[in-house]
Every structure is written in C-alpha cells, then in structure tokens.
Amino acid sequence: xxxxxxxxxxxxxxxxxxxxxxxxxxxxxxxxxxxxxxxxxxxxxxxxxxxxxxxxxxxxxxxxxxxxxxxxxxxxxxxxxxxxxxxxxxxxxxxxxxxxxxxxxxxxxxxxxxxxxxxxxxxxxxxxxxxxxxxxxxxxxxxxxxxxxxxxxxxxxxxxxxxxxxxxxxxxxxxxxxxxxxxxxxxxxxxxxxxxxxxxxxx
Numbered sequence: 001x002x003x004x005x006x007x008x009x010x011x012x013x014x015x016x017x018x019x020x021x022x023x024x025x026x027x028x029x030x031x032x033x034x035x036x037x038x039x040x041x042x043x044x045x046x047x048x049x050x051x052x053x054x055x056x057x058x059x060x061x062x063x064x065x066x067x068x069x070x071x072x073x074x075x076x077x078x079x080x081x082x083x084x085x086x087x088x089x090x091x092x093x094x095x096x097x098x099x100x101x102x103x104x105x106x107x108x109x110x111x112x113x114x115x116x117x118x119x120x121x122x123x124x125x126x127x128x129x130x131x132x133x134x135x136x137x138x139x140x141x142x143x144x145x146x147x148x149x150x151x152x153x154x155x156x157x158x159x160x161x162x163x164x165x166x167x168x169x170x171x172x173x174x175x176x177x178x179x180x181x182x183x184x185x186x187x188x189x190x191x192x193x194x195x196x197x198x199x200x201x202x203x
Contacts, residue, residue, distance in 0.1 A: 012056050019048045023104045031094055034156040035164050042084055042107060049112020059117040070121030073114035074130060080111045085141055087152035094155050131175070138172035141165075 022044060030041040053059070059067070067073045083089060084103060092099040119127070144152070145165030151158050 015048075015051060015056060019052070019108065022048060023108070027100075027104065034090075034153060034160040035167060037090065038085070038164060039167065042081075045104060045107035046081070046112035046115070049108035050116045051112075052108075053113040053116025057113060063117070067114075067118060068121070069123075069126070070118035071126060072118075074118040074122060074126075077111045077114045077118070078130060078133070080106050082137060085137070091153050091155055135172055135175050138168050138175065142168040142172060 027041050027045075030044075031037040063073075084093075084107060089099070089103075093103040094100070122130075142165050145161050145168060148161065152161055
C-alpha cells in the first residue's frame, strides 16, 4: 500500500502527537495486561514508527548507502522485536523508567522506522526468509509460554501467561497458512474474473 507523503505542518504534528499520546498516556495503561502489552502496545509502537518512515521521515542518504539491500536494518528490527518478546525485559520495562524509555524509543525508531525503509528494498527470497524466521519465533514463544511451570513475568498472572502462549500458537498457524490462503483465494478470484469476462463476451 502506497502511503501519501505528509507535507503540511498540521499533518506532521498530528502524527507526532499521536505517537506522543500513545507512548506516554496509553502504553502505561496497555501494559497492565500481558496479552495487550505484547499484541497491542508493542506492535502499536512499531506501526507508528513505520508510518513515520513512510510519510515524514525519509531514509537519510548515509543510512541508505549502508542499507542498500534492506537486510541490515531489517535484521536489526527483527532482533529488537525478539528482544522485547523476552519476559525479563518486559518486566524491566515496567519496573524501570530507563527500560521503559528504551522500549518506546527502540520499537519506534530502531524497529518500526527501519521496517518502513527496508521492506521495499528486500528481494522476495529475503522477505520470505524473514517471514519464516518470524513464524519460527512465534512457535518458540508458544513453547516458552505454554510449557513454563512458573510465571515468566512477575508483573503478570500465570493465567495470562497461558493465554499468551495460546495466542502465539494461533498467530503462528495463521501466518503459516496465509500464503496458501492467498493462493487459493487468489486463484478463485482469478477464475471468477475469467468467468465474468467469458459471460460478457458471450452476451
């Protein structure tokens, strides 16, 4: 999807204000629940960073030279995403102000922003490699959260931990099946269009 470039001051201010409100007012509320913390707060920060990279923050030329293939910054974004999936660091981001600020900054500007700059550069094979690794990470997190006998995050209940494990499993299955679903429904759509064309031609 091609996003418009935001040029007017009020549009830029609106996006930055949305990020500021989300980071300072909503995140403390969202992180009170483990499942909301993992599946809304963290992706939300990444998405806002992605929007900035696609609209108001173009890739600097010095970074573009280093990131010509898109792989270096995509790898950095992937590692940071995995870092914030680790329960110990989730706890630290709630208990320590420094870790909280690090989470806000890194997920927005070192994860979401690089994704916006890099996804359009990587080859189809590279993109699929990262997709497979992302699915594998979801299965690893499923195993971690569902097999642990004790609380992994001291700030959350064990029941939430089990629910998060099941959610990781559902997401892993959905992402695994998505290419097949696209092929099936894409072929169905293509067949439907051909039938319509033949019907119109017959008329």
